Amino acid sequence: MKSTFKNFYFLAIILLIAACSSDDSTEIDEEKPTISVNYTSGFPQGCALLSRGETYNFRAMVTDNSELAAYSIDIHHNFDHHTHDDQVTECDLGEIQSPVNPLIYVENFTIEGSLTSYEINIPVTIPTDIDAGDYHCAYSVTDATGWQSRTSIDIKIVE
Amino acid sequence: MLQKILGIWLFFSLCTTAFAQDSFQIKGIVQHAKDFTPAQGATIIGNNLYAVSSETGAFSINNVREGTYSFTVSHIGCEPITIIVEVEQNMEEVKVFLIESATVLEEVKVNGKTKKREALEVPIITQTVSKEFLEQNRENTLMQTLSKIAGVSTINIGSGQSKPVIRGLGFNRVAMVQNGIKHEAQQWGNDHGLEIDQHGIENIQIIKGPASLLYGSDAIAGVVDIQPNQTPLPNSFGGEVNILGESNNDLLGVSAGVTSRKDKWFYRGRLTYRDYGDYKVPADRINYENYVFELDDNDLRNTAGNEADASLGIGYVTEGFKSETVFSNVNAKNGFFANAHGLEVRTSSIDYDSSNRDVDLPYHKVNHFKITNNTSISAGEHLLHIDLGYQNNNREEHSEPVPHGYMPTPPDTKERLFIKNTYSLNFRDDFNPTDKHDMVVGLNTEYQNNNIGGWGFLIPEYNRFTAGIFAYDQFEINSNFHVLGGLRYDVGRVDTKAYYDWYPSTVNNADGSTSYIHYQRSKDKTLDFGSLSASLGLSYIQDKTSYKINVGRSFRMPLANELASDGVNYHMYRYERGNLDLDPEVSYQLDLSVEHTENSFSVGVSPFVNIFQNYIYLNPTSSYYETIQIYEYTEAEVFRIGGEFNASATITKNLQLDASLEYVYSEQTSGPKEGFTLPFSPPLSGLLSARYQFEKILIFNKPQLIADYRITAAQEEIVPPEEKTDGYQVLNMSFLTEIDVFKNSLPLEMRVKLNNVFDTKYFNHTSFYRLIDVPEAGRNISLSLTIPFQ
Secondary structure, three states, X not given: OHHHHHHHHHHHHHHHHHHHOXXXXXXXOOOOOEEEOOOOOOEOOOOEEEEXXXXXXXXEEEEOOOOEEEEEEEEEEOXXXXXXXXXXXXXXXXXXXXXXXXXXXXXXXXXXXXXOEEEEEEEEEOOOOOOOEEEEEEEEEEEOOOOEEEEEEEEEEEO | OHHHHHXXXXXXXXXXXXXXXXXXXXXXXXXXXXXXXXXXXXXXXXXXXXXXXXXXOEEEEEEEEOEEEEEEEEOOOEOOEEEEEEEOOOOOOEEEEEOEOOOOHHHHHHHOOOHHHHHHHOOOOEEEEEHHHHHHOOOOOHHHHHOOOOOEEEEEEOOOEEEEEEOOEOHHHEEEEEOOEEOOOOOOOOOOOOOOOOOOOOEEEEEOOOOHHHHOOOOOOEEEEEOOOOOOOOOEEEEEEEEEEEOOOOEEEEEEEEEEEOOOEEEEEEEEEEEEOOOEOOOOEEEEOOEEEEOEOOEOOOOOEEEEEEEEEEEEEEOOEEEEEEEEEEEEEEEOOOOEEOOEEOOOOOOHHHOOOOOOOOEEEEEEEEEEEEEEEEEOOEEEEEEEEEEEEEEEEEOOOOOEOOEOOOOOOEEXXXXXXXXXXXXXXXXXXXOOEEEEEEEEEEEEEXXXXXXXXXXXXXXXXXXXXXXXXXXXXXXXXEEEEEEEEEEXXXXXXXXXXXXOEEEEOOOOOEEEEOOEEEOOEEEEEEEEEEEEEXXXXXXXXXXXXXEEEEEEOOOHHHHHOEEEEXXXXXXXXXXXXXXXXXXXXXXXXXXXXXXXXXXXXXXXXXXXXXXXXXXXXXXXXXXXXXXXXEEEEEEEEEEEEEEEEEOOOOEEEEEEEEEEEEEEOOOOOOOXXXXXXXXXXXXXXXXXXXXXXXXXXXXXXXXXXXEEOOEOOOOOOOOXXXXXXXXXXXXXXXXOOOOOOOOEEEEEEEEOXXXXXXXXXXXXXXXXXXXXXXXXXXXXXXXXXX
């Protein structure tokens, strides 16, 4: 019987040693991608005014330590002031208004070729029949691991 | 002659008188101290003197000479008491008051085995939590109280709610059992707490390991089993009122309970009410990504809430039969942090800062109604147990209606509604085929019916039926060596219901046309599952050391959301996609436990190794659905290793030191997140406690000072979308005492507790608000007063 329980101790020690020695044979990616419009040609900048009927190139820089995978652009109204952006500047919001025919721009794109840096450049035409007012432009980007970064910008669509 | 005769007669008669004067009668009465009812049949035993009390409790002992005598008075169900009687002339009636033995169950000790010994013999590694522990360590929620136990932690949602986590696994991987019935609510939910009144619980058994054999699906990581309360003694009445106040969230709580038993019928009831304001964190602002939320007076905006609970139990006990039915209702309302709901940053026109006690949007409210019946029948060699349960869980989540993607502004605030009915029937037969064997065979069945409502879709409606049969045998090789082996088979059927969006989405077709579609989010599907569970364990007791080893296979049936969800969770910014091909989760675990106890110290270690064949989790992919990141329910092989260490030493008669350590390492060994850990992995953590018992000071009886120092390491092991969390050290102090207010009545119990003494700003890796960088609660002073009555 004694020897059986010596084995228990032995097993317990093995367990503890195994627990403490983590062999990181698999390299894991712990870094999120980054996203920014804070450079000269980044668009839109905080509080930007966009005119109906115009076409704008939406541009943002995205980077990752290993492999960029996909990004999205989401333009939606902020007529109810439900949220604010994460940019440094604070914009003057218009009156709270009810949406009649707001612009909804919801698009996803993939980034091919295992890139570690990429400039998003998507032309968007603002339709002439949509509601003017406060809007949000939200960018997001993922890497191949599944990490995501987002940024959100307050903009205004004018006549 | 006559004179002589007279003289002799007188002499003798005088003598007789003198002798008679020398021998007295002791008269007395034996009563129960509690209610002054007579104690019939009490034995009063002294040196060569003996009496038994009558129906009125009276007794008498004749022919006792003058002097001092000692008697022992004993009665069934009472503590034996020794009395000293001065026998002399004109002595008064002796009054004896008997105090009940602590519990009915302690009478079982007569058979030679204490509960403690039984626990040592069972090869399943369990931990028992007593009422005393719960009262001394009571925190805001039951799980926060239990998290002092190594290997048990919580996922907290603010100050008023928390979910159980055992060795790093939580949600539906821990079975919560109350009165033999599995507690069924919306356990899968991120911001869902446990709907159980933490007052009035006498005994909890925790299994830190797979326990499907005994509890079926969901007990894959462990069980928190709240045992039925003990049957009160005949002709007893008792109760207590507990009042609690806290400074951090301005909490006021009252809980009152009574128990009563005449002869065969017994009753118990409890009412609990708690109301609290926003809780304070040691920070003026929260920095989450690029957002900054200024806090008003350190209040975590809109985290106030309240809770009202009631329960009533009615029982009948007689020779060989016992049955108790308990009705309970838990009703709670909690606000969620207003600046960010989940990960979604929000601004609002609601004036949250006008009061720290109101609950504005977003909030949830839940009502959990439960009826349980536990019946035990002893039929010859067999002890039959039948547990019946009905539960109705009604949970609503409200938030300000906001348009998202193609969803227009919803008509009201009711974002989600879940109504779940659960019916349970458990049966087991406990018998001893021989002296050496203790066999149990049983059946568990459960039917769930889940309904949904509101404008936000997360999980489909479903019906689910599960049934399992099991048998296990505890075999005594010798009095110190026990083996337990068991097998179980479960079948289950999940019926998911179809769901379509209530609004149309815009779809640009390949031919250039545009259509407007009400997307289907879940399908009508019937899925069948079956799974085997098994367990084999040994326990060996060698003097002061006990050893246990257990190997087991456990399972968990996939949930309806894991199978069939298909929609956007806007608060978490993710599109959740289920997978109809998921198999029941299967886990194998090897557990060890060694405990050594000496008079002045004890040490214990309980390591484990665990392999999941297919751990189901929500994996963030790199793809998008309408600009929302797609998360998919995925299976992966997982390897886990870890354990707990406990040590306790009595330094002097008054000073006791305790230390514990807990650690889990998890790694996904296959699948898209190979090499990563599991979500919500608790970091390495240790707890040092010192307890000093003072002598009686004035009216303070048994005053104790306790210091708990928690040291937690940083959590560097993360999986998307988690953040690494720094380590921290937090000191909690408490002072416990009994107060003798009135003579001859039970003492008041008082507790003053100071949590987070230095108002340390730290983050808990497994807290719901961790994702938005909200620190844990700041300094809190709580005062608890318990007033017992009889």
